[in-house]
Amino acid sequence: MRSTAPRAATPRRYLMCPPAHFRVTYSINPWMDPGKPVDLPLALAQWEDLRDRYLALGHTVEELEPRRELPDMVFAANGATVVDGRVLGARFAHPERAEEAAVHAAWFRAQGYTDVLEPEHINEGEGDFAVTASWLLAGRGFRSSPLSHPEAQEFFGRPVIGLDLVDPRYYHLDTALCVLDDTTDGEIMYYPGAFSAGSREVLRRLFPDALVATEEDAAALGLNAVSDGRHVLLPQAAVGLFEPLRARGYEPIGMDLGELLKGGGSVKCCTQELRA
Numbered sequence: 001m002r003s004t005a006p007r008a009a010t011p012r013r014y015l016m017c018p019p020a021h022f023r024v025t026y027s028i029n030p031w032m033d034p035g036k037p038v039d040l041p042l043a044l045a046q047w048e049d050l051r052d053r054y055l056a057l058g059h060t061v062e063e064l065e066p067r068r069e070l071p072d073m074v075f076a077a078n079g080a081t082v083v084d085g086r087v088l089g090a091r092f093a094h095p096e097r098a099e100e101a102a103v104h105a106a107w108f109r110a111q112g113y114t115d116v117l118e119p120e121h122i123n124e125g126e127g128d129f130a131v132t133a134s135w136l137l138a139g140r141g142f143r144s145s146p147l148s149h150p151e152a153q154e155f156f157g158r159p160v161i162g163l164d165l166v167d168p169r170y171y172h173l174d175t176a177l178c179v180l181d182d183t184t185d186g187e188i189m190y191y192p193g194a195f196s197a198g199s200r201e202v203l204r205r206l207f208p209d210a211l212v213a214t215e216e217d218a219a220a221l222g223l224n225a226v227s228d229g230r231h232v233l234l235p236q237a238a239v240g241l242f243e244p245l246r247a248r249g250y251e252p253i254g255m256d257l258g259e260l261l262k263g264g265g266s267v268k269c270c271t272q273e274l275r276a
């Protein structure tokens with residue numbers, strides 16, 4: 001029987017970017033409708049709530065200066081992937097976000113990171129890379145190039161497991177899969193419908209005990225979640241995930257990021273993890 005003992009949280013360091021200039025003026029994913037108005041003060045309040053929740057849980061939050069000409073910068077998870085203090089920069093698929101990559105790379109250099117790779121191939125940071133204890137799970141199909149996978153493997157020296165995304169609503173890996181406990185290779189939650197048949201089989205083989213999300217919870221972007229090993233911050237509308245998480249010893253914390261959902265992102269998209 002699976003243990004329901006409370007899990008242990010570990011302190012994290014996150015990089016976030018306030019949505020001071022967030023707006024939806026173009027559409028590069030099916031969630032974005034430039035016809036729908038964004039309530040900017042509400043978006044800011046929702047984002048601050050998320051940041052403050054991290055701080056209250058004892059985590060550190062670094063803030064990136066938002067740029068007026070880059071309305072999607074609030075989705076900071078896309079700007080890089082950091083593991084063991086090594087920074088794999090991003091290269092965006094769409095010209096609308098291209099300049100964000102340099103902003104992130106400059107921030108890391110200014111912070112004293114020395115191992116910063118500006119990649120040759122398209123990768124959208126933690127949008128498509130998820131880190132377990134020893135692997136890098138890597139999405140492809142809509143944004144990150146399959147060629148970014150060997151590039152990441154070479155840079156981090158970790159085995160990369162490529163996963164094919166097939167449903168445009170789940171255009172990034174982190175809209176369909178979340179690592180719950182990164183001290184093991186076994187604890188994830190995911191939505192099978194986002195993946196090709198072969199990738200579903202890979203996930204079943206590697207993660208036989210995974211929490212499998214329903215279509216309804218996935219459609220609420222419930223997998224776009226952040227776990228510190230114990231607390232799982234996730235969109236509050238993904239109600240079906242709360243009990244299964246509790247049954248595994250996690251403490252789900254529902255967040256309302258409804259305004260940012262209009263850009264196609266939620267909790268995880270707003271949160272880049274700085275791993276040492």
Ligand SMILES: CN(C)C(=N)NCCC[C@H](N)C(=O)O
Nearest residue numbers: 075077078127172263265269
């Ligand atoms: C989890 N992450 C990082 C994301 N899924 N990012 C959301 C990006 C949204 C943006 N409008 C875009 O389409 O690129």
